[in-house]
Amino acid sequence: MSWFKNLQVYRLPAPWAKTADELNAALAPHSFVPAASNELLRQGWDQPRPGSDLVHVVNRQFLLMLTTEKKLLPASVINQVAKARAAEMEEAQGFAPGKKAMKDLKERVANELLPRAFSTKTSTWVWIDPVNGWLVVDTSSPSRADEVLKLLLKAVDKLPVESLRVQRSPVGVMTSWLEADEAPAGFTVDMDATLRAAGESKAQVAYKRHTLEPADVGRHIEAGKQCTRLALTWDSKISFVLDEKLAIKSVKPLDVLQEKESSIRNGDERFDGDMMLMTAELAKMLADVVEALGGEAKA
Structure with a gap:
């Protein structure tokens, strides 16, 4: 499998007691069936890996896949x-x-x-970590994540899922990192950032593959701009972009992790190995991101 590229992150109780068999049974009535000739749209839960259940389990981690078939009729x-x-x-x-x-x-x-219309199929991946209480949808679109979550809530009665909330504003924290020219422990600041004015002008400056010079960035911050998007690397293993709404985008495993994956040959073994490595590393990374933002905000 490929690594998740964009993370819309939600919270479950940790640990979450639902078993894979229970979750699979809940999803089964909502499994994907190809659209009939007169249907414009069909969605349902599908096998994440050919031959697997609707809930694929590796090392106590759950992987789900929502398939959407849509007819193209402009x-x-x-x-x-x-x-x-x-x-x-x-x-x-x-x-x-x-x-x-x-x-x-x-x-x-x-x-x-x-x-007679052509149809397209898209897949949206969901990772559930019942051990650490993460539910992650692989999409850059919050509205798409909400749609997937609604379908999951429809299948799983009383799913105890909540939005991830942190103690400190991502915008304020990312701005302070740039202002101090110092990332939190375990992270490094990379070469992409967006700073935006809070006033009516909404003036913004975006750095793309550009060194973030402290003096240059400092002038923008002094002028009232705040950081709404920042590229970071975690533990020299994973690069990503954190945005103002706590979405994690453009996730990319770096060479040190790619080397670990390369020794696995068989297709199914490779899939499970990728999943095990991805979920283990992302669970640790998410915990560190939350800690860097002041910890979780409790109700």
Whole structure:
């Protein structure tokens, strides 16, 4: 498997008592079935690895996969066909179809075209760490993560999941790191950052693969800008970007971890080895990120 690239992070009780078999049984009625010819969208839980259960378990870590099948039926195509049909109707009856008739015509055209529409499949991965209480959705989109979470809540009755909350504002903490030119223990600051003004202007400056010179960055901070996005490396093992909403993006394992993976040959073994390594390292990294942001905020 590939490493998760973007982490939308949620919290479960640690430890979480739900077993893989219980979770698998809850997901089974919501498993993926290909869309029928007249369906525009179909979603469901699928096997993370061919031949596995809906919940794939390695070293007490759970991996889930949501499959989404969507038909591609652009509004422009429907409008084009409907316009041609409307012209035929006008010629036959001597007047153009009205607003309601045109709406009905577009619906009929869409229903006719749907069985012939191309479809695309996408997969969204979910990692559940019942030992340390993490639930992570691999997407850069908060709305997509919310959608996945709603489907999980629909399948799993009373899933005790919450948003991750920390004691200190990520914006304030990242700004202080840049201002002091010092990252917290175990982290290094890399060469990407975005600083944005808090006022109405929303003026911002973005560094891309550019050395963050303390004097230069300091001038922007003095002018009222704050850091909303910062590239970091954790423990010389994983690089990532932390943003103002506590999302972790552009996750990349570095060479020291890639070397550990290279010794595994068999496909299934490689998949499980990747999963074991990824979940173990990300669990430690997430704990350190939370600690660097002042620890978790409890209700």
